[in-house]
Amino acid sequence: MRIVGVDAGASSTRCLVVNENGHILGYGVGGPSNHKIIQLQNACEKIFRSAFPDVTYPSVESLCFGKAGILREQIVETIVKKYVNPKHLYICDDMKIALAGASLGQPGILVYAGTGANTYGIDEAGNEVRVGGWGYIIDDEGAGYSIGRQALKQVFRAEDGRGMPTILREKVLLYFGCATLHELLEKIYQDDGLPRAEIAALSKLVAEAAEEGDKVAQEILAWAGRTLAETAIVALQKLGKIDQTFTIYPAGGVFRAGHWILEPFTETLYKGAPLAKIKSPCFPPVVGAIFLALKMLNLRPNDEFLNNLKNELEKIKWLNN
Amino acid sequence: MRIVGVDAGASSTRCLVVNENGHILGYGVGGPSNHKIIQLQNACEKIFRSAFPDVTYPSVESLCFGKAGILREQIVETIVKKYVNPKHLYICDDMKIALAGASLGQPGILVYAGTGANTYGIDEAGNEVRVGGWGYIIDDEGAGYSIGRQALKQVFRAEDGRGMPTILREKVLLYFGCATLHELLEKIYQDDGLPRAEIAALSKLVAEAAEEGDKVAQEILAWAGRTLAETAIVALQKLGKIDQTFTIYPAGGVFRAGHWILEPFTETLYKGAPLAKIKSPCFPPVVGAIFLALKMLNLRPNDEFLNNLKNELEKIKWLNN
CATH class of the missing domain: 3.30.420.40 (ATPase, nucleotide binding domain)
Known part of the structure; x- marks a missing residue:
């Protein structure tokens, strides 16, 4: 099962893919995507290509996209769906994923x-x-x-x-x-x-x-x-x-x-x-997006999930910066 | 005798030409010129062409140029001298011409x-x-x-x-x-x-x-x-x-x-x-530039000069906006 979180911000766009046990399957980082459609397009291309290097048009169980700035949800949805095929898609404000990551x-x-x-x-x-x-x-x-x-x-x-x-x-x-x-x-x-x-x-x-x-x-x-x-x-x-x-x-x-x-x-x-x-x-915003993607599936991260994720995240420095 | 004042600002560039009695000989208005060299070039071309419609490379007795923003004097001098040939040239901060106009x-x-x-x-x-x-x-x-x-x-x-x-x-x-x-x-x-x-x-x-x-x-x-x-x-x-x-x-x-x-x-x-x-x-900044151009010639505006200028300025609405 692939659970995807995206944190699209003013300085960078970050993507994390985990499975149902909190093991990291992939990740990617791209440029800012808060403002212009072309930025968002470029960032999405980059993060999804990094996160899924060997798959063309990957299907994912649930994806939560935390967007910053004034881009409309409809635009985000159209662009995200060019690169991945999410069974469940939740687009929300980046503050919502940030709080979810901070507070579990x-x-x-x-x-x-x-x-x-x-x-x-x-x-x-x-x-x-x-x-x-x-x-x-x-x-x-x-x-x-x-x-x-x-x-x-x-x-x-x-x-x-x-x-x-x-x-x-x-x-x-x-x-x-x-x-x-x-x-x-x-x-x-x-x-x-x-x-x-x-x-x-x-x-x-x-x-x-x-x-x-x-x-x-x-x-x-x-x-x-x-x-x-x-x-x-x-x-x-x-x-x-x-x-x-x-x-x-x-x-x-x-x-x-x-x-x-x-x-x-x-x-x-x-x-x-x-x-x-x-x-x-507790966790950076992109992990908050993972929690909200799980919630779409009526799942909550248990202790094993959190421990796995925490241990593996420590090896990915940029997620914490 | 041609006395020239220029007020180069963030929203427009204004030029006024008078003679030694305060009679207006010409004027021109151009775009902003506070920031980029190309703006300054375009504005100068426009104002001097309007102010001297029938003369190629006019000679003027004295010219005072009040500059805004961070453009250096050397650049202003080079560009001004492409369009006019001033016997005396004084380049100063736009606040200086504004005060000179306000306070006579x-x-x-x-x-x-x-x-x-x-x-x-x-x-x-x-x-x-x-x-x-x-x-x-x-x-x-x-x-x-x-x-x-x-x-x-x-x-x-x-x-x-x-x-x-x-x-x-x-x-x-x-x-x-x-x-x-x-x-x-x-x-x-x-x-x-x-x-x-x-x-x-x-x-x-x-x-x-x-x-x-x-x-x-x-x-x-x-x-x-x-x-x-x-x-x-x-x-x-x-x-x-x-x-x-x-x-x-x-x-x-x-x-x-x-x-x-x-x-x-x-x-x-x-x-x-x-x-x-x-x-x-008393007067707008571009007139302050005229006063400072006169000062370069060791002249001061007398009452006749001021009255002529005041009466004729009233017909040029944009100078007062």
Whole structure:
């Protein structure tokens, strides 16, 4: 039996194929597929060819596809079915697979902060809630892109005499190989602006600077932590769980900044929701897609399944990055 | 004698030619020229052909070119000299011509807020100061783009249950011809994001909504007004004019929102700098370029010059838009 999970995101598209015992049968990774149909087409061709190298038009028992961005389900379905023949197909939001992977399919709230940010929760009755995640133009507070922009903003505010001096200036100049802020401006705005992922990557420098004692960097991360916690509080309110025990999963690269972001996150969360629990995600989103594909077959992963999967996943590094 | 001013901006490039008495000899308007060399080339070809329809390679006494964006002076000089032969050529920042036009070449501070925002000042001794204006990725607070983004953000925060309801929701949906917020998202992010000028254009809806009593819209404009006033205060501090009489010129489309932005602007400014004076700009930036071109010849515009220019400019509508 072939169970397939796909995590289609803004930076890559990942596919995992397992059997009914949680043994990995294949996997593949492709480019981003959140935005343009041609991207999705290319990514699907690549991941399914990697995952099923010896089979033309493979039949699979159940496939769950977690899509990001604004592509419509009908388009995803058409393209997926060009490459595989799923008996059951479930297309859903990527936040849904991310939460399922984090919580082993249990109720909870996932606070995701990568290049973008998004908060999604589901309760025992299946009621769903979504807060934020409206994209970089509208509302990306707490996301890597917003942290990177804040870093740049504070460097230039210090230059203006509007903000405190910060070692982010030297770090950012060094990172981009620029000698002056004018060169940095040229770099940032060339070709109508640096890609958002490159600006989001500056959040690593902010974490470094915070670690080295830079107050400006520490405050940027504290702001991000508070903002992300606020989305969790709104999600708890909307699910009617604000004064109950309910689990929150912080996920995504932004939380790798460690305690500089987790402490203000935790503090703000507990102030608003004293009984909330914070847990690290159990599995990555693509495994959440596997769980949801199993659910289509009325199956749940048992301990043997989870152990097999866990052991074999450790050998596939990219799934965890 | 031909005196030429050019205002090269992010939305258009404008050229004006006058004689030594302020009579208009020609003018032209072209596309944006702030970013790419090819844009600058096209815009220059267009404006100089319009301004000098019957002359091949015209000689001019003095030309001042106010450039926006990151194009280097050397490039601007090379391209300008393909089309005209200036005895004196002065290439400067577009904020410098904007202030010269606003203040008739007198000391002062120009607070510009169009699609982007920028604050520039100069004192009697010629000391210059610049605050903000680092572009939309880094710091555009108070600019039309930031007001438009705030409008979108508040619409979606209300949808999340994180903010107050606002009539901006209906206004924005109607403006883009969308029935739902999902359609609006598709519109905003199609082709990797709406052009910034289109998002900045939403600031008109914010002004309308404020006028109709919408608290969310009023607070967005108040925030913009306060933020822009803060840049003026920092500029005054840096020029050592914080407790002296010194003139501030608010300019650009954002200030057309009227008292909703001007009142918080004024209040914040006077709190920080009680002796500052606020005045409307006298002339548009392209006329400031004319003043600076005259200065290259050690000339100053006299009353006759200014009256002639003013009367004739009124017939050229686009110069004032």
